[in-house]
C-alpha cells in the first residue's frame with residue numbers, strides 16, 4: 006500500500022466488501038446479498054409481504070454511512086454500493102431490485118444522486134427490471150447550489166440532501182403511500198432543497214494519493230463529494246464567515262442553482278460532516294448556521310427593532326444551546342415565534358430585567374418541547390476516521406476475537422470520544438454480565454450514543470448472515486460459439502484484445518491522474534478493472550472470450566463492462582459494445598466494422614447526452630469513426646484508413662485539453678483549471694492504438 010494513502014484497509018480491491026461485511030456484522034438488522042455489494046433489511050421478507058413500497062438507493066462508495074447505513078425500517082429497503090467513487094454495475098443494482106421487490110404490488114422507488122454513471126447504470130437496471138415485470142420509478146436528486154452559471158453541464162450534483170429524500174420516502178412508504186405518491190412528493194422535495202459544501206482538506210481514495218491539493222491556509226467552496234473541484238478558493242476564514250459565505254452563495258439571486266430562502270420560510274437544516282471535521286467545529290458551524298438563518302425566521306413581535314430582536318434571539322440560542330442545539334426550521338413560524346418569545350421572556354431573567362413570573366419548571370418544559378419538536382432535524386456526526394475504515398476495523402475486531410473463542414455480544418461502531426479530527430481508532434473491550442448487558446441495552450435519548458440497528462424484538466448480535474439470491478452466482482453461461490472469421494484473423498483479434506487490455510492496465514495511474522484534475526480520480530482504475538477481467542476471460546480455460554466471432558466477442562466485452570467496471574465508463578462502454586455486437590451480426594468486413602463503430606458512438610451520444618466537443622471520450626471516438634468511414638469510402642486500404650482514424654483519434658483526444666467541458670464531472674470544473682486532456686478520451690486512444698499496433702504487424 007502506497008504511503009501517499011495512509012488508511013486502515015486490508016486491500017484496495019476488497020475494502021468496500023469488507024466495510025459492508027463490518028457494517029452487517031455490527032448491525033443484525035442488515036443482510037448482505039451474496040455475490041454483490043448489496044445490503045438489504047434482515048426482515049425484508051416481512052417488509053415485502055406487507056405490500057408497502059420498497060426503496061433502494063446506492064452509488065459509489067466512500068460516502069459512508071450513505072447508503073447502506075440508511076437501510077432499515079422507515080428508510081431504505083436496500084442499497085447498492087460500487088467501488089469507491091464509482092457507480093455500481095447494473096447487474097448488482099438489478100440484484101438489489103429483485104431482492105427487495107420480488108414483484109410486490111407496491112413497487113420500488115429508486116433514489117439516486119445525479120451523476121452520469123449512476124444515471125446510466127441505475128437507468129439500465131430499472132429498464133431491465135420493468136421488462137421483467139417489476140414496477141419501479143426513479144427519483145434523481147440534484148441539489149448542489151455550487152454552480153452559478155447557466156452553461157450546459159451534467160446537471161446539479163446530488164449531495165447530502167439525498168439522505169433527507171431517503172428519510173421522507175421511507176416515512177411515506179411506511180405509512181402505506183403509493184409509488185406514484187412517494188415519487189411525486191420526493192421529486193417535488195428535490196426542487197425545494199439546496200446544498201453547498203466547503204472543504205479544508207482533500208480526500209484520499211484508498212490506494213491513491215490526495216484527490217487535489219489545498220494550501221495550508223486555503224479553503225474551497227462548492228466542491229463535490231468525490232474530490233471534484235469547487236467554484237471558489239479563498240484564504241481560511243472564521244466559522245462565522247464560512248457559514249455566511251456558504252449560505253450567501255446558496256441563496257445568491259445571481260446564482261443559477263440557488264435556493265430561495267426568505268423571512269418566514271420554514272426549513273430543515275442538515276449539517277453534514279464530510280468525514281474528517283472535528284465535532285467541536287461541527288457544533289460551531291451548527292450554531293453559526295442557526296444564528297444566520299434566524300434572521301430569515303424571526304419577524305418582529307412587538308415593535309422591537311430587528312437588530313435588538315436578533316441580539317435577543319442570539320442570546321436565547323446561546324443559552325438554550327447549553328441544553329441542545331435548536332434548529333429553527335421544521336415547525337410553523339407561528340409556533341416557533343411563540344416558543345421563542347416565551348423562551349426569550351423567561352430566559353430574560355438572567356440577562357435582562359425579569360418580565361415574567363413563569364416558574365423554572367414551566368421554562369424547562371418549554372425548552373424540552375422546543376428541543377423535541379426541533380430535535381428531529383438534528384444531525385448525526387460521523388467522526389474523524391472515515392466510516393469506511395471504521396466498519397473494516399469493526400469486522401476485523403469481531404473476526405479476531407471470535408477466532409479466539411470470545412463471544413462478542415455487543416458491538417458499537419461510531420464516534421464516541423474523538424481527538425479532534427485525528428484519523429485513528431481505539432478499541433475498548435468490557436467483560437459483560439447480565440447487569441452490564443442490560444445497562445448497555447437500556448434506551449437512551451443521548452444524541453451521542455450510536456445504537457446498532459436491530460429489528461424489533463431482536464436483542465443480540467448474530468453472526469452476519471449473507472443472503473443467497475438467484476443473482477448471487479453470475480456465471481456466464483457456457484456456449485458453443487462458431488467462428489465467423491479466419492484462423493489468422495482470430496489470432497489477430499486475440500492479440501488486439503490482449504494488447505489493448507494490457508495497455509489500459511499499464512495506464513491506470515496516468516488516467517487516474519487526469520481524472521483527478523477533471524473528475525474524481527478513478528477513470529484509470531475503472532478501465533483497468535474491466536481490462537483485468539477481459540484478460541482473465543481471454544485466458545480462461547472453461548469459457549474463453551470467443552475471439553473467432555466478433556459479434557459474440559463484442560457481446561462478452563459489453564457484459565464485462567457491465568458486470569465489473571461501474572462508473573460512467575462502465576455504463577457507456579457496456580452500451581457501446583452491446584450496439585457494436587448487434588451491428589457485427591450482419592457481416593464482417595471493413596465497412597461493417599466502420600458502421601459498427603459509428604453505431605456504438607451514436608448509442609453513447611443517445612444515453613450520455615453529450616455531443617462531440619463537450620470534452621468526453623466522444624472527442625476521440627467520433628473523429629476516429631468519421632475518418633474511418635470517409636477513408637473507406639474514398640477506397641483507401643483498410644489499414645491506411647484505420648491508421649488515419651487513429652491519428653484523428655489522438656488529435657481529438659489532445660484537443661480536449663483546451664475544450665470547455667459540458668458533460669460528466671468535468672462540467673463542474675472551471676475552465677482555467679482544466680489544463681490536460683480528458684481521461685476518457687485518452688483511454689480511447691490507448692486501446693485504439695493498441696489495436697492498430699497489432700493490425701500493422
Ligand SMILES: Nc1ncnc2c1ncn2[C@@H]1O[C@H](COP(=O)(O)OP(=O)(O)O)[C@@H](O)[C@H]1O
Pocket residue numbers: 090091092121122520524525527528529531571572573574575577609613614615620621622623668669670683684685686
Ligand atoms: N455523458 C458522457 N458521454 C460520453 N462520455 C462521458 C460522459 N460523461 C463522462 N464521460 C467520459 O467518462 C470519463 C470518466 O469516466 P469515469 O471516471 O468512469 O466516470 P465517473 O467517475 O465520472 O463516473 C470522462 O473522462 C469522459 O470521457
Ligand SMILES: O=C(CO)COP(=O)(O)O
Pocket residue numbers: 063064065066089090091092093118120121122123231525571572573
Ligand atoms: O459516487 C458516485 C455517485 O454516488 C459515483 O458516480 P460515478 O460512477 O458517476 O463516478
Ligand SMILES: [Mg+2]
Pocket residue numbers: 065089090091092122525527572573
Ligand atoms: Mg467515479
Ligand SMILES: [Mn+2]
Pocket residue numbers: 520524525526527528572
Ligand atoms: Mn471518474
